[in-house]
Amino acid sequence: xxxxxxIPKTKQESLVxxxxxxxxxxxxHGHRLSEWAGHGPxxxxxxxxxxxxxxxxxxxxxxxxxxxxxxxxxxEDHYAYFRDDIDFxxxxxxxxxxxxxxxxxxxxxxxxxxxxxxxxxxxDTVEDEQFNGMLQKHxxxxxxxxxxxxxxxxxxxxxxxxxxxxxxSAFNDLWMYTGELFDQDDTxxxxxxxxxxxxxxxxxxxxxxxxxxxxxxxxxxxxxxDQYMFSGARGGRHTEHLGHLLxxxxxxxxxxxxxxxx
Amino acid sequence: MQVKQPIPKSKLWSWLEEVIDPEIPVLxxxxxxxxxxxxxxxxxxxxxxxxxxxxxxxxxxxxxxIHKKLRExxxxxxxxxxxFKESWTTDWMTDHAKKKLKEYGIAPPDxxxxxxxxxxxxxxxxxxxxxxxxDSLDTVLQSEFGSTACKSQYYCNECQQPFEHFxxx
Numbered sequence: 169x170x171x172x173x174x175i176p177k178t179k180q181e182s183l184v185x186x187x188x189x190x191x192x193x194x195x196x197h198g199h200r201l202s203e204w205a206g207h208g209p210x211x212x213x214x215x216x217x218x219x220x221x222x223x224x225x226x227x228x229x230x231x232x233x234x235x236x237x238x239x240x241x242x243x244e245d246h247y248a249y250f251r252d253d254i255d256f257x258x259x260x261x262x263x264x265x266x267x268x269x270x271x272x273x274x275x276x277x278x279x280x281x282x283x284x285x286x287x288x289x290x291x292d293t294v295e296d297e298q299f300n301g302m303l304q305k306h307x308x309x310x311x312x313x314x315x316x317x318x319x320x321x322x323x324x325x326x327x328x329x330x331x332x333x334x335x336x337s338a339f340n341d342l343w344m345y346t347g348e349l350f351d352q353d354d355t356x357x358x359x360x361x362x363x364x365x366x367x368x369x370x371x372x373x374x375x376x377x378x379x380x381x382x383x384x385x386x387x388x389x390x391x392x393x394d395q396y397m398f399s400g401a402r403g404g405r406h407t408e409h410l411g412h413l414l415x416x417x418x419x420x421x422x423x424x425x426x427x428x429x430x
Numbered sequence: 431m432q433v434k435q436p437i438p439k440s441k442l443w444s445w446l447e448e449v450i451d452p453e454i455p456v457l458x459x460x461x462x463x464x465x466x467x468x469x470x471x472x473x474x475x476x477x478x479x480x481x482x483x484x485x486x487x488x489x490x491x492x493x494x495x496i497h498k499k500l501r502e503x504x505x506x507x508x509x510x511x512x513x514f515k516e517s518w519t520t521d522w523m524t525d526h527a528k529k530k531l532k533e534y535g536i537a538p539p540d541x542x543x544x545x546x547x548x549x550x551x552x553x554x555x556x557x558x559x560x561x562x563x564x565d566s567l568d569t570v571l572q573s574e575f576g577s578t579a580c581k582s583q584y585y586c587n588e589c590q591q592p593f594e595h596f597x598x599x
Binding site for chain 2: 212213215216219220221222223224225226227229230297298301302304305306308309312315316
């Protein structure tokens with residue numbers, strides 16, 4: 169279903185929408201993180217970011233596979249490789265270029281914290297056994313990602329003059345993309361009515377508290393919420409960066425659709 | 431007319447025990463808890479597996495190895511399916527498997543629990559992981575992520591040996 173179509177009507181359509189929203193966030197984020205392979209500031213972090221990228225792409229793969237089964241598509245690759253930017257439902261923050269290590273860590277922390285609360289509540293809500301099993305599995309890994317990125321925020325913020333400057337400006341630049349985390353549209357409301365999604369605004373305060381406490385502990389300033397907030401990416405209105413990312417990610421598969429690893 | 435005897439389940443399990451985890455070559459996929467069940471659907475053998483980590487690149491290799499092993503033993507009709515219903519935990523690893531891990535030089539996982547403590551200020555680095563070589567408790571976490579998704583990196587201050595720890599999930 170294209171993002172430009174109307175909101176899902178049936179329970180199954182809602183389930184597919186939720187699987188794709190979660191999957192798109194994770195695929196795009198995982199792809200950006202994978203760009204760090206070979207470029208990490210130190211060997212351990214190179215491995216760590218590649219590991220988190222693998223987790224993210226693995227989450228996307230399981231979510232997409234399930235959606236493919238429900239929609240009768242051949243496999244998960246359909247969603248990753250054969251859709252255009254307008255059909256991707258990820259939030260804009262995750263498609264932004266990787267910039268420097270501080271920017272990636274700040275983004276990783278904000279998104280992991282959001283995922284932590286979202287998955288925690290989804291596990292209590294979702295009745296579908298296969299979907300819930302995936303959520304439980306992903307949740308264990310999200311905890312590692314959150315801990316890892318949180319510790320780096322503290323280290324960079326309370327580190328050298330240079331590291332502090334960089335992580336502070338990363339949070340400042342990312343802040344306008346945090347509003348979208350808690351935007352709720354009709355698609356989400358439809359999914360909530362089928363017990364397939366949760367009201368994201370219900371944990372906004374908890375998220376804010378965790379972010380605020382971490383930034384304060386890292387001796388950083390919390391950016392002002394009273395500023396322009398980007399919105400609309402879940403509905404297909406992305407930044408220019410997603411198209412460039414997809415061009416690179418999808419090129420091989422689209423040029424050689426039947427190519428196989430031998 | 432010759433009636434084809436169904437393959438005993440114990441045989442299937444013992445064949446699966448010959449499939450080794452490519453990233454931890456001292457453990458097989460049954461000990462790891464990756465193979466969840468083996469069932470018959472008509473005359474078809476269905477092997478249910480579950481991934482250890484979502485992004486574990488070895489899963490594909492493991493699936494192919496299971497195919498190879500069953501084919502070698504003359505199993506004609508089979509299918510390997512990935513089941514997400516229960517999510518894999520290191521608690522499924524047998525004590526024997528943990529012992530083998532330690533002998534191999536990987537600090538085995540202990541029981542899961544209290545994982546949320548870090549949000550309350552308790553950090554993972556405060557967890558004590560004994561050194562698999564000299565059993566010293568004077569070890570320090572170097573990185574949450576090791577050479578594979580399932581391991582983290584530690585250093586032993588006593589015998590000055592870096593080692594990997596199988597994360598508890």
